[in-house]
Structure formats: structure tokens, C-alpha cells
Amino acid sequence: MPAHLRVTLALLTLLMASGPLHAYDPALNLIMPRGGMQGKEVVLHLHGDRLFAPRELLFYQKGITVKHLEKIDDKKLKVTIQIAPDAPLGEHAMRLRCDAGVTYMRTFWVGPFPCIDEAEPNNDFAKPQTISANHTVHGTAGNEDVDYFQIQAKKGQRISAEIEGMRLGSIFFDPYLAILNDKRFELATSDDSPLLRQDAFVSVIAPEDGAYTIMVRESAYEGNDRCRYRLHVGHFPRPRAVYPPAATPGQENKLQLIGDPTGEYAHTLTPEPATEGSIFPLFASNGGLTPPSPNPLLISKLPHINESEPNNWWKNLKQQTIPKAPCALHGIIAERNDSDFFFFRASKGENLRIRARSRDLRSPLDTVLTLRDAKGKYIARNDDQGGPDSIIDFKPPADGEYSIQVRDHLGQGGPDYTYRIEIKPRQAAISATLPVVKRNESQFRKVICIPRGNRYASVVNISRKNHSCVCALDAPSLPQGVRMQASEAAKSSNSLLAVFEASPDAPIAGSLYSLFVRDTEPKNQIRGPLNEVINHIEINNTGVFHHTTSQHIAIAVIEEAPFHVDLLTPPVPIVRNGTSELRIKIRRQDGFDAPVKVTLPWKPSGVGAPTSITIAKGKSEAVYAINANADATLGTHQICVSAEAKTPKGTVLTSSSLVPLSIREPFISAKLEMASTIPGQAVSMLCKIEHPHPIQGQAEIRLLGLPHGVKASPRHINNQSKEVIFDLEVAHDAAKGNHNSLFCQVLPKQNGHAIPHQTAQGGSLRINPPPPVKKSTKPGQKPAAVKKPAANKPLSRLEQLRQRNQ
Structure with a gap:
């Protein structure tokens, strides 16, 4: 990778990894140390921001328990954990839950070896850090830093080194490894590897008794103080592949591990039937030692x-x-x-x-x-x-x-x-995910935090494969005192809206929960999980370098918010090519008068609206204008609004409940006839009316989009109106030219509420330049003969209507 690109990536990830500064949720930025050994007790130091009331660590896998959690200050915690002897090796995703929210996902790594710290200075090949075999070193690769570690090996003994750098998910860090003999000859090197992607491993057979040095650096020498790593060094096996690459659940499978420098070795595995379709992390031991990372093995009953x-x-x-x-x-x-x-x-x-x-x-x-x-x-x-x-x-x-x-x-x-x-x-399949709200920050709003006595809304994206269906969201379990209200995703829609509401007495608590999306047709019995995909390191236009997937979502009840937001049910439908105004009310607690930003998290297809509106400081009501285009999806849809405001603890997010929004075909359609005039001369414009659906009483109709210097008074129509005439007042300074953007707004009413229509788009008014002024008669020249008035001609239909309506 070019050096200039590496600098750019490093700077971007350095900025990205710190997390959002404006989030109401507590921020967990760093865990030290980054890993520990199976069966050991480890003291963790957690660094972050807004750690006001820390309560617990939520681990996505079994095997790690918290023995003690101590708050140092609002930016530091000290946590003692116990790693079970049978805790799964590898990455363990976790979040910190506080009374005010749940942090972004971070990771902790469990390995098979005792852990030691890098001891500087160790950047001189002649003076390496001496370590014992089968240990894990916690180190840092600084700018232009090269770290050397030395172990002893006998002839014919395997020497393996593997690093966790990019996989720690903290920063863009591309490590480089090498094994060198005492003459500084490279026996093996590795930058990237298909098995570990941007992380590296090396494994060789010692050609003779003696000391061997493992070199670690950033591949382009562009590390920094945040480029931390876990280096495993020892005599452990390091196979590159497993064959066959799949195993049958519920029966014994004989596998071969390929690529280890000592040669292939066999492994027997009997997967559980429940793991069908999953990728199993195979840690195949050899000679009493286990590799620190697995070989992926597909579990499938397919013959x-x-x-x-x-x-x-x-x-x-x-x-x-x-x-x-x-x-x-x-x-x-x-x-x-x-x-x-x-x-x-x-x-x-x-x-x-x-x-x-x-x-x-x-x-x-x-x-x-x-x-x-x-x-x-x-x-x-x-x-x-x-x-x-x-x-x-x-x-x-x-x-x-x-x-x-x-x-x-x-x-x-x-x-x-x-x-x-x-x-x-x-095969037909459906699944769901939470949407990515911020570019290059996939964790933003990937947890569901409901203020006590309030609501939280989230969009859920639907993925269908080889199947078309209406989808619904199920929550088999939720925190105590929380209920979910969710819309359905029509066949033509790839998303739905879910609102979670916590009762006023709901305990402030949370955990990891599973949500499912299903086909609403019971006979199909098609159901899929809501998958959480977290990109720990992602660079704009470059890609994702480390991610974590899970079928669990963090859902928690948090402290009360200082306001509620309510969306009033629209009293009338919105029509295609029409507009509507959503009325919003804020219920503020005493002493809270901050501005509130309101957004529509989800809109039906074809409905447009501003990205957000702001309810000013101290105000409690607002109108959110929306519009529907000609292809807006007809029917009744469930919508809500989300509201956020700054508090002394940051930005808190709430939502309204779901309310129905009806989208209908227009009641009235119209077409404008072309008109032509000159500046200063009034003209009439004919508008033909059609009534696809009856209206109540009369409706006002306005001619809009008129050019400068032209006015037209509103008219009224009813169900019997077929035509209407607009009398246009044209000023002497009216803009000349062909004006093709005229249209009509029709305002029929239903139960006293207007239903605005936009119709007759593309009406044309031409304002021609005035005729040239005739020159006066020269001396001695006879005046032009006066023409006799022409005989009366029959009035046009337009003129008849104009006169009738005067």
C-alpha cells in the first residue's frame, strides 16, 4: 500500500476511533490490557468519557465474568474479570452499560498463553527482549519503531509467531513479522495472510540449536502510540488450512490440518447439530499446544x-x-x-x-x-x-x-x-439489520437505549432472498417494563419502523437480546435473525478492515429524559402530488428549555420532507411539512418522529409513538390551457377540472408559479365544476417570455381540515413584447384610412365563461 495512503488511513482511523464527542451515551475508547489467558484473573483499565454511573460489562460470549467494577472518575474504570479455563479462544465482544446508556462495542482477546508486557528499549537487534516460548507479548509499534524478541529453540523444533494488530479493532495498523537467526538472516517473513487478513503469522523449523529473534513493526514503519498488538511466540502449531473445509454436524469428522511446517496432522471433530450452517472456529491442537487463532470450518449436513x-x-x-x-x-x-x-x-x-x-x-x-x-x-x-x-x-x-x-x-x-x-x-430467506446512520461510523445508534417513561425509535432494514413477502418484527424478550410497537414492511418496502417504550417504573437495566423478522403469512414459516454488523475499522472509499457480527442487540432502559415528544395523528390523508403538515408537541420538564431537533426516521416511499426541523428554545409546538410525489405508495403507513436535545450529560434521544399516515389518490385533477398577452394587458386562463373522487362542499383553487408582475385571485369549485377561469392582472413591467411553470393548488376540506393538492403542473403563460409604436404622419402626407369595424364574431368558449363569471 502506498505510503501517502497509509498516512491518510492512519489519520482517519485515529480520528474515528475516539468515537463521537456529542453522544449522550457513555464512551468507552480504550481497554488495557487488550487480552488475557484462559483460566486467569485480569485487571482491566477502561478509559473513556461520560462514565457517570457504570453498572456492568455486557459480554457477547460466555466465559468471562466480572468480579469487581470500580469507578476511578468519569473517564476511568478499574474492572477485575475472571476468564474461565474453557472460555472460547479469540475475540470477545463487549459493551459497558451505564445508567445513561450503553457504549460502542469494544473487544477483548482470550489466548492460550501467559501474557507479558513489552520491555523497552528492545529496538536493537543486538539487544532484544528475551522471552520464554509459548507466551503472549502486549506491545506497541511506534513511528519507525522495530521491536525484537528472542527465544531459544533446538534443532527440528517448531518456532511460530502470530500477531493480533488490525484484529484488535482500534486503529489502522498493518503489522509485519519476521523470524531471524543469530546472523540476522530472515528465515520467514509475513505482512498479510489470507487466514488472518491484515495480520501476520510465521512458522518455521529451527535449523539448529540456538537463539532466534522475532521482529515486529508496522509494515511501512508508520506506527504510533496507539498501534498496540498482542504477539504470540512459541512452539505452537500454525496450520494454514483445514481439509475438507466442511464438517457434518452430529457425526464424527476426520480432518487434515494443512500448512504447518512440521507437516499435516489429523484432527477429529463431532459438531453439535445446532451449529448447522455456521462457521466453526477450529482450534486444532498438536503436540499438546493450540494455535492462538482458529481455522474456519463450515458446519453443513449437505451431502x-x-x-x-x-x-x-x-x-x-x-x-x-x-x-x-x-x-x-x-x-x-x-x-x-x-x-x-x-x-x-x-x-x-x-x-x-x-x-x-x-x-x-x-x-x-x-x-x-x-x-x-x-x-x-x-x-x-x-x-x-x-x-x-x-x-x-x-x-x-x-x-x-x-x-x-x-x-x-x-x-x-x-x-x-x-x-x-x-x-x-x-432457498427463500429473510433477515434484518440496523441501518448505518453515519458514514464510516457503523456503531452510531446501533444500540437501543430507551429513557425510562419514554420511547426510542429505530429503523430496521429488511433483506429478502428469493422471496417476496410482508415482514414483521418479533421481540421474544425485552427488558422488564419495555414493550415494542412495530410497523410491517410491505412487499415493496425494504425497511420497517420499531418503537420501544419503557414504563415509568421500568428498572434501569439492560442486556443483549435477539430480534427476528418473519413472513406475516403463517403458512410460509419463514423467519430470520436481526444481525448486528459492527465495522471496527473502516476507511472511506477503501473498505472495512475488521468487523464483528452477532445476532444480539444491546437494549437498555436508561435515565429519564427531560422531555417527551408527541406526533399528533394527521386528521386527513395526504394525496399524491400533495402536501401535509405534521403537528408536533414537546412536553418539557420544569427547567428544561433547550432547543429540540426533530427528524422523521422513516418515511413511506415517495414521501419527502426536510432532513430535520428545530423547535426553538422554550417552544413546545412545531409543524413538520411533508409532501408526496406522484408515485407515493398508497395505503396507511405507520410513522413517528425522533427528537434529540442537549442536556448537561450530552444529547438525549427520544421518539413519539407510531401514528397512521394515509396516502390517497388526488380528489381533484386539473389542466391549464395556454394563455398569451402583452405587458399591461389583462388575460384570462382556462383551467379544466376533473373529479376522480368527490369532495365535501367547495374547494379553493389557486393559480401559482406566476411570473413577476402577474397576479390571479383564488377561485372556488365544487363537485359539479368542470372548468374555472383565472383572470390574470398583468403589470406593465411584467416579466416577458414563455413561462411554463404554472400550476394549481387545490384545497378541498374534510371535516374542516384542508387536503392540499398540487395539480395542473406545466401550465404556460406567454408574455410577448408590446407592438412597436406607429410613427406619426409626415407633413403633406394623407392620414391612413380608418378601417371599418369588423362584424361581430361569435364569442369563444373562454370569453363566454369570462363574461358569465363577471
């Missing part, structure tokens, strides 16, 4: 076969078993320019998806899939499909055998270039 060589061309392919779709195919592109072929059987008209799985299982293979029929005729090919893994959607034209070819995009290969090809029907 599969493993490749059998030779299978590099469809003509000489001698496949012992030809599976029938649905099935899976496993193999390894073991060398450069290798390709693998498989036959499979499929039935005519099946809606199949052929999907390669390699990169999502951390294989270096960049697959290219090619589909042929049994005679070798080309059918389809795919390289990438929204990512480096390939997908081909296929409906077989006939029953029979088909072949699929797998190769690497660049012709690369190796023993760890494993893959899995899934051939199965495209």
Missing part, C-alpha cells in the same frame, strides 16, 4: 464428495461417485495452473445456485467457475459475484449430468488453496 485425482479435464475425468444436486464438492488447487472438474446430476428446471466458498473460509483461492453440459458444451462462467467467491445461478435445460470446473483467477495454487462448491436450490 458432499472430495475430489479424486486425476480430475484436471472433463474428458479424462473418472469420478467414482456422481452426486445428485443438492450436494457439495471439496478440493484443493494444489499447484500453479491446476484446475479441477466434477460431474454432478441435476433435474430439468431446478432453480439451482452453484456457489464457491473459499475466501469466506480464509483460503487464498480466488475461484473461477465454469459450467458445461455432459458433452463439454459451455453454459456459464463466473469469477466474482459481489466478492472474490464465484456464483452461478442455473436452471438445467434437461435431466442429466453437468460438469463444473474450478480454477484460480491468476493461475495460482498451493496445498492450502482449499475450496468447497455448493450446488443447491435457491
